[in-house]
Amino acid sequence: MKPQAKSNKGAVDLLAKANIDPSVINLIEEKHRRIEEVLEHERQLYLDLANSQPTGVYRLRISNYKKIDETRFHSTTDAPYIIEFANTRFCEILNVCFEQFQRDPGIINNLVFESDRERFIQKNIEANRNLNPFIWEGRLLVSNEIIWVHFESTPRLLANGDVVWTGVLFDITKRKKKQQDIQEKNKQLHILNAQKDKFFSIIAHDLKSPFNAIVGFTKILIEEIKLKNIEGIEKYAEIVLDSSNLAFDLLTNLMDWARSQTGRMVYKPVAFDFLDLTKETVSVFACIAKGKNIRINMDFDSKLPVCADYSMISTVLRNLISNAIKFTRSGGSVSVKAEQLAHHLKVIVKDTGVGMSEDVIPKLFRIDEKHSTSGTQDEQGTGLGLILCKDFVEKHGGQIWVESLKDVGSSFIFTLKTLSL
Structure with missing residues (x-):
């Protein structure tokens, strides 16, 4: 207001020197005063309106935008623009007072999250260069907390070559968190659907096959008994036994998995010797193993007392050893090694079997991936056993992974955290 008053006084002095009637000068002064009052009133109304908005509102100016050194957009102390206006909400979102913005408008660069900063600056440069609307969504680090914001502003080119940018700032942190929650729930829903599909796949196909074999070969077995064909009886009895064992294994894994997923399998750690469980x-x-001419070796330095859920770890070992035998050729070997490290027990089930290619390994422990291969003697499986192993190991705070080479063999490794009794 002071520069305007000084300007008015100068105009009045000129009128006085021109011998203008004092009453006319007084009238002009009164009109100027009323205009200033109206302008001030309108300015206050504008401020009230802007400050009542739930979003940040701001206006900045870039002088002579065509000659701007674009590297200054990277600066936090020599920004190529000045902040002419920012409402209360704008300052609240960024936790910076308006006076500080006026002194150092480039401070906004310091607030932008480091990995988002370059994109923010490039967006500014491109918008100013082409006089396109500026739209950016990203993260800021405000008061040591990460918030998500949405900037949107439009340019107006003035006759003097300046560009005035008027924009809004939205705090979208809550919206982003809800989106992340929805994405996480969708992911969980995808897993649940995959579990359901896996469940029905086992019932409809994998579990049906061994029972079909049992029924079919039992009928043939009855005929062989009638014919007293001892060789045929032994042959088909072995097939029925193998199919029965497969059905039993499938049912056991299926029941354990179902109990685990429905929360009915309670984690109950007890003290026991891991060597005894392995034996x-x-x-x-x-x-x-003897039927396939496969040696099973145990590599233990001593007894290994542990505190874990006996049933779960038994299931893990049973599945890993069963798989190792399944995929090892006649004359090969399977070894079980365990060692106590500083804070956990490390168990390795290693075979000299067919091994796996690199593209297969990531699919092994995923419920949403259908991967099951026949053993060296066409033994069948569902892939559910490894998923069960992963679930049970993780319930103990451990990890499970595989190291494998095609035609060389595989090592399935899992760890168990050392628990106090």
Whole structure:
């Protein structure tokens, strides 16, 4: 207001020197005063309107935009623009007072999250160069907290070559969090649908096949018994036994998996010797391994007392050893090694089997991937066992992974956190 008053006084002095009637000068002064009052009133109304908005409102000016050194857009202390106006909400979102923006308008660059900063600056440069609307959505670091914002402004080219940008600033943090929640829920829904599909696939196909074999070969077995064909009886009895074992394994895994997914399998850690559990599990597969001429070795330095859910870890070992035997050729070997490290137990089930290619490995522990291959003697599986292993190991705070080379063999490794009793 002061520069305007000084300008008015100068005009009045000129009128006085021109011998204009004082009453006319007084009238002009009164009109000027009323105009200034109206302008001030309108300015206050504009400020009230702007400050009542739930979004940030701002206006900045770039002088002679065609000759601007674009590198200044990167500066935090020598920005090529000045902030002419910012409403209360704009300052609240950025937690910076208007006076600070006036002194250092480039401070906004410091607020932009580091990995988003270059894109923000390039958007500014492109918008100013082409006089296109500026639209940017990204993250700011305000008071040590990450917030999401949406900038949107439009340019107006003035006759003197200046460009005035008028824009709005939205805090979209809540919206982004809701989007992330929706994405996470969609991901969970995708997994649930995959689990459902896997469940019905096992029931409709994988579980049906061994029972079909049992029924079919039992009928043939009955005929062989009538004919007293001892060789035929033994042959078909072995097929029925193998199919029964496969059905039993499938049902066991299916029941364990269903209990785990529905929360009915409660994690109950108890103290036991891991060596004893391994011996017990290996003995279950002794006959199957002998039938394929496969050696099972146990590499333990000593007893390994652990505190874990016995049933879950038994299921993990059973599945890994079963798979190792399944994919190992006659004359090969399977080894189980365990060692106590600083804070966890490391278990390795290694085979000299067919191995896997690199593109197969990422699919092994995923419920939404259909991957199941036949063993070296056409043993069948569903892939559910490895998914169950991953679930049970993770319930113990451990990890499971595989290292494998095609035609060389595979090592399935899992860890268990050392738990206090």
